[in-house]
Every structure is written in structure tokens, then in C-alpha cells.
Amino acid sequence: MRGTLTVFRKEISDYFSSKIFLILLALIYIAGLGFAFLSIQSIKSAPMSTDQALLVKVFIDELFFLKLYTVGEIKAIMTFNLVRFFGAFIPLIGILFGFNAINSERNSGNMSRILSQPIYRDNLINGKFLAGITSLSIMIASIILIILGIGFRTIGVPPTSEEILRIFIFIIICIIYGAFWMSLSLLFSVIMRNVAAAILTAIPIWLFLTFFWPFIAPQIADQIIPVTDGSSLATQLKNLSLSVDLLRISPFILFYESTAAIVDPTLGHFALRITESDLSKLIARPLSLSQSLLQIWPQLIVVIALAIICFAVSYVVFMKQEIRST
Amino acid sequence: MININKNINLLNYDKSFKSNMESFKSNYVSTVQVNKEKNNQNSNISLGSPLIIAKNLTKQYNGKAAVNNLNLTINKGEIFGLLGPNGAGKSTFILMLLGLTEPTSGQITVAGFNSTKEPIRVKRITGYLPERLGFYEDLTARQNLKYTAELNGIPEREIENKIQEVLEIVGLDNVKNNLVSTFSKGMKKRLGIADVLIKDPQLAILDEPTEGLDIKIANQILDNIKILNKEKNITFLISSHQLNLIQKICSRIGIMSKGKLIGEVKIDLLSRGLFGEGRYIIEIEVSNITDEVLNKIKEIDKVVKVNKKDNVIEVISDEDIRPQISKIIVDNNLLLTRMNIKDSSLEEIYLKYFKED
Numbered sequence: 001m002r003g004t005l006t007v008f009r010k011e012i013s014d015y016f017s018s019k020i021f022l023i024l025l026a027l028i029y030i031a032g033l034g035f036a037f038l039s040i041q042s043i044k045s046a047p048m049s050t051d052q053a054l055l056v057k058v059f060i061d062e063l064f065f066l067k068l069y070t071v072g073e074i075k076a077i078m079t080f081n082l083v084r085f086f087g088a089f090i091p092l093i094g095i096l097f098g099f100n101a102i103n104s105e106r107n108s109g110n111m112s113r114i115l116s117q118p119i120y121r122d123n124l125i126n127g128k129f130l131a132g133i134t135s136l137s138i139m140i141a142s143i144i145l146i147i148l149g150i151g152f153r154t155i156g157v158p159p160t161s162e163e164i165l166r167i168f169i170f171i172i173i174c175i176i177y178g179a180f181w182m183s184l185s186l187l188f189s190v191i192m193r194n195v196a197a198a199i200l201t202a203i204p205i206w207l208f209l210t211f212f213w214p215f216i217a218p219q220i221a222d223q224i225i226p227v228t229d230g231s232s233l234a235t236q237l238k239n240l241s242l243s244v245d246l247l248r249i250s251p252f253i254l255f256y257e258s259t260a261a262i263v264d265p266t267l268g269h270f271a272l273r274i275t276e277s278d279l280s281k282l283i284a285r286p287l288s289l290s291q292s293l294l295q296i297w298p299q300l301i302v303v304i305a306l307a308i309i310c311f312a313v314s315y316v317v318f319m320k321q322e323i324r325s326t
Numbered sequence: 327m328i329n330i331n332k333n334i335n336l337l338n339y340d341k342s343f344k345s346n347m348e349s350f351k352s353n354y355v356s357t358v359q360v361n362k363e364k365n366n367q368n369s370n371i372s373l374g375s376p377l378i379i380a381k382n383l384t385k386q387y388n389g390k391a392a393v394n395n396l397n398l399t400i401n402k403g404e405i406f407g408l409l410g411p412n413g414a415g416k417s418t419f420i421l422m423l424l425g426l427t428e429p430t431s432g433q434i435t436v437a438g439f440n441s442t443k444e445p446i447r448v449k450r451i452t453g454y455l456p457e458r459l460g461f462y463e464d465l466t467a468r469q470n471l472k473y474t475a476e477l478n479g480i481p482e483r484e485i486e487n488k489i490q491e492v493l494e495i496v497g498l499d500n501v502k503n504n505l506v507s508t509f510s511k512g513m514k515k516r517l518g519i520a521d522v523l524i525k526d527p528q529l530a531i532l533d534e535p536t537e538g539l540d541i542k543i544a545n546q547i548l549d550n551i552k553i554l555n556k557e558k559n560i561t562f563l564i565s566s567h568q569l570n571l572i573q574k575i576c577s578r579i580g581i582m583s584k585g586k587l588i589g590e591v592k593i594d595l596l597s598r599g600l601f602g603e604g605r606y607i608i609e610i611e612v613s614n615i616t617d618e619v620l621n622k623i624k625e626i627d628k629v630v631k632v633n634k635k636d637n638v639i640e641v642i643s644d645e646d647i648r649p650q651i652s653k654i655i656v657d658n659n660l661l662l663t664r665m666n667i668k669d670s671s672l673e674e675i676y677l678k679y680f681k682e683d
Binding site for chain 2: 002003006007009010014108109110111112113114115116117118119120322323
């Protein structure tokens with residue numbers, strides 16, 4: 001335990017003084033504040049707006065504070081709001097925090113020196129993982145809470161306890177999601193001796209699952225269950241559910257589904273299927289927090305399981321790896 | 327061909343054990359007392375008794391033995407040299423000693439602690455300087471040592487003094503706040519030695535401590551090792567393929583080849599010139615060799631054999647008979663150009679064993 005703590009302390013201080021941490025922090029703050037600004041603009045303009053979709057989005061339920069994270073949107077490749085942005089950006093933080101954790105120690109010749117100190121071998125990997133997760137948590141939690149603070153000033157009413165609770169759960173989901181990506185890149189850093197190889201493996205996986213899979217999955221579903229204009233409703237449904245199932249291979253989709261249900265409780269359960277034109281037809285009935293949680297439980301469990309599996313594999317591989325001095 | 331087997335006690339531990347104990351007892355009588363007072367409470371091993379014991383140690387990588395049935399005992403207070411070409415299994419042996427690699431079979435203990443089962447206890451009293459030594463380049467020398475000290479659980483208030491102390495020993499105290507990335511190779515090695523010392527080890531393992539360093543710095547490091555061995559009673563295990571280094575400071579060496587310990591040599595015997603069947607070889611160069619002189623030398627007690635090559639006479643004897651020989655030469659009005667005991671350098675042993683490689 002002492003070993004883990006010592007490694008943890010050193011790694012944390014390394015993170016906070018590293019350039020990569022500062023750059024990522026700056027990026028996530030700029031993006032977060034940008035989206036928050038867009039959201040506030042939309043919320044403010046909604047009462048006078050003639051745009052029905054916007055009206056629905058803002059006034060569909062009374063959880064105004066959550067709107068800070070969902071209403072501001074940018075249309076690029078796909079529609080981005082802060083939640084989706086987190087879904088795309090958090091993996092990058094996780095990857096950048098983990099890809100050189102073990103192999104750089106090995107390559108720099110620190111590994112055998114550190115492991116010859118009276119600590120257990122897992123102290124090293126545990127300490128590093130915990131330090132990475134802590135830095136990631138500080139990053140994400142701080143920007144989410146800053147947005148909350150700004151929203152409080154702008155909207156002028158205090159958030160309800162349910163809103164606070166939902167935002168808190170949102171932070172937790174972000175951290176779990178980041179932990180998965182970090183343990184994945186940690187795994188690469190254990191398996192691959194070359195630092196560049198580790199990151200060049202992790203980044204394409206992130207790119208593919210986040211940006212390409214959402215377009216590819218429906219195509220595959222269409223190939224397996226073709227849908228034409230004349231198709232029966234049953235076939236269309238089959239196609240849709242297959243496509244959703246395929247989409248869920250990507251952790252990005254799992255993250256998006258779960259966070260959408262938490263911060264967008266009315267629309268969340270249609271997260272993947274809703275179109276702009278459907279919005280106005282919706283009956284405004286936000287799910288209660290417990291119902292929202294119930295809905296995202298499977299997604300959340302899968303992300304947690306993925307994180308645990310990746311970490312467990314890297315842990316086992318690392319423990320069994322030969323420590324050679326050359 | 328000279329037979330050197332007698333000198334190299336091929337895996338003959340009991341014998342080398344006893345003689346080592348004798349020699350160390352006599353050499354270190356004065357320091358034993360100090361040692362007993364200063365020594366860490368967690369081990370009461372006195373000088374000359376076994377510190378490292380390896381029994382039938384074997385390590386296989388994919389069925390190929392890196393270390394093969396190795397038996398070795400290293401005593402407290404020794405500077406033991408582990409000599410062998412690259413790939414002989416030296417590093418693997420050290421990794422097993424530190425519990426970083428599990429032996430396929432056999433066992434190794436350090437100060438009574440099993441390296442495989444109680445690695446933490448072993449690592450607490452053992453400092454290790456790896457062959458490919460690395461530090462965190464973006465931290466200063468002091469910060470690097472602080473990390474090591476913390477990993478060793480040294481109390482916060484003692485750390486700064488400890489760092490100052492070990493940096494002074496290796497002569498780096500004036501650059502302690504410089505980033506390690508600005509350090510030269512030699513400075514890094516010295517920092518490595520400071521890193522080993524910060525935990526007050528009983529045993530220090532140095533893997534190629536002077537490789538790639540210039541002679542001046544290498545000698546500084548060797549001097550450090552000697553002083554630490556004497557003053558702090560640190561036992562050293564030095565692995566190297568550099569003969570001269572091993573010969574300079576080690577009290578005993580083990581020669582490894584292909585995972586096996588193929589010989590053990592006591593350095594003091596070597597430097598006295600005892601070589602080949604436990605005999606002395608004396609070389610004499612004189613102005614003019616006469617048969618009369620040769621015969622007279624042959625008549626000296628203890629002389630086994632006399633060979634003549636040009637102007638050089640080679641005398642093999644059981645004792646150092648240089649005084650008698652010089653008297654004969656002077657009595658016969660010959661001019662003595664040179665007379666010396668042939669130093670059986672480690673190189674010859676090395677070459678003999680590694681010829682087949």
C-alpha cells in the first residue's frame with residue numbers, strides 16, 4: 001500500500017507539471033465553456049424563438065441545469081453537444097494518460113531500478129493507474145462544475161437536488177468511461193515496448209469506434225436485414241434493433257446512451273433513434289432518476305466491465321512479464 | 327599445458343568458504359566490532375558468514391537454460407566479481423536474486439530470506455545498480471533520490487540529510503538540483519550508486535558499473551566501492567565482462583559461462599602468482615645463460631622444472647625462491663636483466679574457459 005501511495009504521489013505531481021496535462025486541460029476548458037456559452041444562448045433565446053425544436057429541447061422538462069450540457073450544439077460530421085464532445089474527447093485523455101505508463105519506464109531503464117526497491121510489482125501499475133484516473137477525474141469534474149456555476153449565475157435559480165444528483169452521476173459515468181480508455185491504452189503500454197506503437201494502435205481504435213462505427217453499423221444492419229419502402233413494420237423494427245445492437249459495440253455509443261439518459265431524461269431513452277421531426281411529437285415526460293438509472297444500467301455495466309477487463313489483462317500481463325535489464 | 331584446476335576451486339565451496347572466513351576474520355577483526363554495533367537490526371549476520379546462498383538455481387527461458395544448476399555462496403564483507411561474457415546468465419542470476427524473476431527450480435536466499443517468497447525483505451537490504459541504468463530525466467538528482475527514499479519508506483525528516491550524505495559520497499552534491507537530463511553518463515552511474523546507497527544496503531549489486539566510462543571516472547567509482555566495502559561493510563556483487571575491473575577490486579570471483587558457474591578464483595592467490603598446479607613460475611632474463619647456472623638453479627630445493635628459451639629462464643617451483651636465484655646469478659658474475667613472478671592474469675583463465683565460444 002505504501003508503495004502504491006508513493007508511486008501515486010509521484011505520478012500525480014508528474015501529471016500536473018506535464019505539458020500534455022496542461023494542454024488537454026486547456027482544450028477541455030475551452031470546449032466546455034464554448035458549449036456552455038452556446039447552451040446559455042439557446043436557453044435565453046428559446047422563449048422568443050419560433051424554432052419549435054429548440055423550444056421543445058429547452059422546455060420539455062424543468063431540469064434547466066441539465067440543458068447547459070445538452071442544448072448547445074455544433075454540427076460537424078455529426079451533431080455535437082457537450083455530452084457528445086465528452087464522449088469523443090475523454091477517450092483521448094485516457095489514451096494520452098496511459099499509452100506510455102509502463103513501456104516508457106522500461107525503455108528509460110527506470111523499471112528495473114524502481115522494481116528493485118522494496119515494493120510489490122503491482123504497486124507500480126496500480127499507482128500509475130490511480131494517478132491517471134485521479135488527474136482525469138479532476139479535469140472532467142472541474143469543467144462540469146464550472147459550467148454548473150456559470151449556469152447558476154446566468155439562470156439565477158439554484159439547481160434542484162435531482163439536478164445536482166444527475167450531474168454528479170454524469171461525472172461518475174465520464175470517469176468510468178475515461179477509466180476504460182485509460183486501461184485500454186495501459187494495456188498497449190504493457191504489451192508494446194515501443195511507445196509510438198502503443199499510441200498509434202490506441203488512436204485508430206478510438207477514431208474508428210467513435211467516428212466511423214456510428215456510420216458503419218447501420219449499413220451492416222441494412223445488409224443483413226434489407227429494408228425497402230414496402231417492408232413490413234416488423235422488418236423495419238428488426239433492422240433498427242440490429243443496428244442499435246451493432247452500434248453498442250462502440251463504447252462511445254454506450255457512453256452516449258447512458259449520459260443522455262442521465263442529463264437528457266426526456267429524450268435520453270430515444271437517444272439513438274430520435275430525429276428532429278420527431279421532437280415536437282414527444283410527450284414531455286422526463287423519467288425519474290431511478291428509472292433513468294435503470295435504463296442505463298446495462299450500458300454502464302458493460303463500460304465498467306470493459307474497463308475492468310482491460311485493466312485486469314494489463315495487470316496480469318505486467319505481473320508475468322520478465323524484467324530484463326536489456 | 328598448465329593445469330589450473332587446483333587454484334580454481336571448481337565448485338568446491340567448503341574449501342573456499344573456510345579460507346575466506348579465515349582471511350576475512352583476520353583482515354576485519356577491527357571492523358567486526360563496529361559492524362555489530364552499526365548493523366541493521368533486521369540482520370545479525372557477521373562478516374565472513376554466508377550472505378547469499380544459491381542452491382541448484384535454474385532458470386529456463388522457453389526450454390533454454392539461462393542459468394543452469396548454479397550453486398554459489400557469497401559471504402558478508404566480500405567484493406565478489408561475477409565474470410562472464412554477455413549472455414552467460416549473470417543478469418538473470420541477479421534478477422532471481424532480487425526476486426524479479428522466478429527460478430524454474432532451485433532456490434536463492436539473501437541474509438536468510440528467500441528471494442522468491444520474500445522479495446520485499448530481500449529488496450529492503452539490497453541495492454541494485456542495473457546495467458541499463460535510467461533516471462527520470464525531467465526530475466533533478468535530488469528528486470530522483472527522494473523518490474527512491476520514499477519507496478524504501480525512509481522517514482520524511484531523514485530523507486534530505488540522507489540524500490545529502492549519499493550525494494557527497496559520490497561527489498554530486500554540487501549538482502543535486504540539476505535535471506538528470508543534463509548529466510553525463512558517468513554522473514548518472516554515480517547517481518546510480520547514490521541511489522543504491524540511500525537505503526543503507528547490506529548488499530549492493532552492481533551490474534557493469536563502469537561500462538562505457540572513461541578510466542578516470544571508472545577509477546573513482548572503484549575507489550568508492552572499496553571505501554564503502556571497508557567503512558560501511560557493504561557486501562558487493564559486481565557483474566562484469568571487464569577483466570581488469572574485476573581484478574582490481576574483487577576479493578573473489580566466479581566465472582560464468584552458458585548459465586553455469588564454471589570456476590571460482592580467489593584474487594589474492596592470483597596476484598601472488600600462484601598458478602598452475604599451485605606453483606610459482608619465475609621468469610629470469612640474464613645477459614648470458616650458462617649450463618652451470620642452469621644446473622645450480624635446478625639444484626635449489628623446491629624447484630620442479632627449469633626451462634630455457636633464448637635469454638629467458640623459466641623456473642617452476644613450489645616456493646618463491648627469487649633470493650636464492652639472484653644469489654646464484656650474482657655469484658656467477660652474470661648480469662641480471664629482469665626477474666619476476668609470472669602473473670597468472672585472469673585473462674588466461676578467461677581465455678581458457680571461453681575459448682570454445
